[in-house]
Amino acid sequence: MYTWCARTRLGHNVNHRLFSTPSTVTRHTLANARGNSPRRIFLAAQDIAAIRARYRLPQQHHESFDPPVSGPSRLPNEQEVLDDLTSLAASGRTSDLALLHTVLESFPTQCNLEITASTHAAIFDSFIASGNSSAALRWLETMNTKPGQIPPSLSQWHAWIEAFGPSHQDTQFPSLFRSIVASGCQPTPETYSVALNAMFHAKHPPKETAARKLLCEAHQTGVPHDEIVISSVTEGYAARRMVPVAEQMKVFYEKLYTRQTNLHAETVALLRRAFAQGKHRATLEAEKLRSQGFIPTPPTLHVLLADSISADDIHFWESTLQVQADVHAWLLVIHNCIQSTRSPDRAFQVYKDYIASGMTPTSKVVNPILRLLCMKTLRPPKECDVDRALLIYTDLFRATKPGEPSAVIYNTLISALVSTQNTRKYFPKALSLLEDMQSRGVEMDSMTATSITILLLRSSSTPTEAFQAYKRVFRGPDGKLALDAEGYVAVLNVFCRLTFGKESIHTAIPAWEQYFEIVKDMREAGYPVNVKVYSIILQQLGFTATKIMRSRSQAPEEGNGNQSKVEDVVDILSIQRATRRIHQILITDAAIQPDTIVWNTLMDAYQRAGCLRDAYRIWESLWLSRSFDNASISIMADACGHAGAHAEAVQIFPRIVKSGFKMNIRNWNAWLECLCRLNRVKEAIEVLCNEMGQNGNVEPNEDSIRVILSFVQDRLGETEMKKRIERHWPTLWKSSMSLGLAL
Known part of the structure; x- marks a missing residue:
């Protein structure tokens, strides 16, 4: 028997806040749930036992609690009851949800407890907060069958769609709307707009068939024509760069609702023909029609303005028909102006007339104008358009x-700001926009967050500024992490390639320490950090070292050239230290199992920075473990050739040939180039003529000839060396002659 029978009311007098004042038993559990993203709160056995004991519910036979919990010393108050219900809902386990239903079902019958809409709302909010989409959906579908028999509100359906719609398959939305109707709610244009927005917040845009089906269902169920519905579709596809699809959808939607009477259509057509003959003629015709009982409406304006590109036409028809233009009428003219003229000046003038008419700016109105002003083709947008x-x-x-x-x-605005040449002027404005975005609680999906982060990174003038820009975006205003795993990799790729200034290569050295701060955030966010993360920064260090070495070799001998050489030496030392530090981080990272690719990338970074010994040690490790590949061989050929390391070269390559490992043509050509760089051109010709093509080795190609001839020029015995190559490879030599390699 249930013995707690005090009457109480879980209703409007309960000013609940989800997880605000948890009971003593569940407080520690709920505290752990206050994380950065919704997650389930699995109650401990002791917590469940305490809840059962608090209401004198019988323990289940399959549950074993240690230690046992004694009965309550007092009756729970209203807030404690609500906390227990929301805690069970947040847990989401089948047994906890069963206990939740037991509590709800027992109290009305045994204790005369009144369950109200606030009770159901608190439980539903708990499902939403914990990310339990299926439980939240089932709750809405069955609310009117539960104690209190209270149907869900349309706003609760909207909340479910906004929270879980992006992960809902677009083909399942029609059945979702059937559930909404079955629950006693009537969908409105806002309902369809919320659903369509959710579909476009998914990873992939909805299929055209799914969007058309939802628009048809809205029309068939009697939902009136509303710009908010079709704007959700057109803006969604436009944001995914599917403008033709957006335009087709708009035409499709308009056709669904163009069911005017023949009389009205003929009357409006008469007015359009009169307008084509001049405004005076149109005015006379309008007065005549009104005297005959014609009553114009806002949709009348929509038809009359179907081809208009000027706000003057809006003002004329407003005055003539004495009907105020609505937002849809202005949107028609704005879209027409943009599509017909592609003129930022004309579009901006229509916007100014819109404001001057007392209309309120909305996202739907200004978005197409902003896209035109911020449009990037072959050149960044003009500063005057960005200022507008x-x-x-x-x-x-x-x-x-x-x-x-x-x-x-x-996203449109920030993209335009950072693409302009005047980054000093607009970078602070971009950061200000980001602060506005966060202060308004505007949620970014991962793709938008990644895009904005990359744009801010590229407009930064120092590594510190770039890192601060990343920090501004990586966590949203609600505390949730804005980037996903793919977003982190994209940001890391851009961050390590940032260059700050063209005069000195020193400013182009990757900010590797801050790079690994971002990697740390990625790891703490729960995303796997793999070898690719290390390869990205090592590869960029290698590229930068190559640039410095080339700059060093091309620097003038006198004047400022000496200062450049000093800076280059400092830069190379910095890259060497960075590479060794990353090497140490890599081998001490317990979560990483380095593969051949990352070892090759590290080896290449070492050799490009002039650290032959470090590169050679990695090679020896790969050789002993037999985990090297063809890329490893080419890297060491370059390393030995550029470092003048003949002793190491003759240690490496004869061993490879004797081991039976099949070197590809790139390996052989790299070995030829290595010998030539070591001033062993005759040895290279011996390899070309006596080893390549023998014993199963690959035959040389035009690149093989090109490598040797580039070093043979102007050498003693050049003619004899060329003749020897021609005798051994006559066909290849002839082919090379035709390509101009031997001339």
Whole structure:
């Protein structure tokens, strides 16, 4: 029997906050749930036992609690009851959800407890907060059958779609709307807009068939024509760079709702023909029609403005028909102006007329204008257009509430700011936009966050500034991490390739220490850090070392050349220290199992930085473990050739040939070049004529001839060496002659 029968009410007087004042038993559990992202809170056995004991519910036979929990010394208050319910909901385990239903079902019958909409709302919010999509959906579908028999609200359905819609298959949305109707709610244009926005927040945009099906369902169920619905589709596809699809969808949607009576259609057509003959003729015709009982409506304006590109037409028809233009009418003219003229000046003038008419700027109105102003073709957008875009944004920011402007608008603006040549002027504005975005709680999906981070990185003037830009974005305003695993890899790729200034290569050395701070964030976010992360920075260090070496060899002998050489030496030493430090981090990283690729990348970085001994030690390790590959061989050939290391070269390559390892043509050509760089041209010709093509070895190609001839020129015995190559490889020599290699 249930013995706790005090009457209480879990209703509007309970000012609950999810996980705000948990009971003593669950407080430590719920505290652990306050993380950066929604997750389940699995209650301990003692917590479940305490909840059962608090309400004198019988223990389940299969549960074993240690230590046993004694009965309560007092009746739980309303907040404690609500905390217990939300804790069970947040856990999400089958047994905990069963206990949740037991608590709800027992109290109304045994204790005359009144369950209200607030009770159900608290439980549903707990499902949402813990990321339990299936439990939250089942709760909405069955709310009116549970104690209290309270149907869900449409806003709760919207909350479910916003939270879990992006992970919902787009083909499942029609069945979701059937569930909404079955629960007693009638979908509105906002419902379809929320659903369509969720579909476009998924990793891949919805298929055209799925979007069309949802639009058809909205029309068939009696949902009125609304710009908010089709704008969700057109802006969604436009943001994914599928503009033709967006335009087709708009045409499709408009056709669904063009069911005007023949009389109205004929009347409007008459007005359009009159307007084509002049405004005076149109005015006379409008007065005549009104005297005959014609009552114009906002949709009348929509038809009359179907081809208009100027705000003057809006003002004329407003005055003539005495009907105020709505947002849709202005959107028609804005879209027409953009598509017909592609003129930022004309579009901006329409926007100014829109504001002057007392209309409020919204994301849907300004988004197409901003895209035109910030459009990048072969050149970055003009500064005057970017400045106009910022003025429009200021109006929009003042007119909107938290959650707006949309992430798409911020992405458009920031992309334009950092693509301009005047980064000193616009970089602070880009950071200010990012702060506005965070203050408004505008959520970024991972793709948007990655894009914005990369844009800010590329506009930074120092490594420190770039790192601070990354820190501004990597965690959203709600504390959630903004980047996913792919986003981190993309950011790392860009960060290590940043160059700050063209005068000195010193400023181009990768900021490897801050690079690994980002890697640390990636690891703490729970994303796997693999060998690719190490290969990215090592490869860039190697490329930078090569640039410095080339600069060093091309520097003039006198004047400023001496200072350049000093800087180059400092740069090379910095790269050498960085490479050795990363090598140490790599071998001490317990989560990494280095493979041949990363060892090759490290070996190549060492050899490019002039650290032959370090590269040779890695080679020896690969050789002894028989884990080298063809790339390893080519890297060591380059290393020995550029370092003048003949002793090491003759240790490596004869051993490889004797081992039976099949070197490819690139390996042989690298070996030929190595010998030539070591001033062993005759040995290289011996390899070309007596080893290549023999004993199963690959035959030489035109590149083999090219390598040797580039070192034979102007040498003593040049003619004899060429004749020897011709005798051994006459066909190849003839082919090389035709390519101009031997001339």
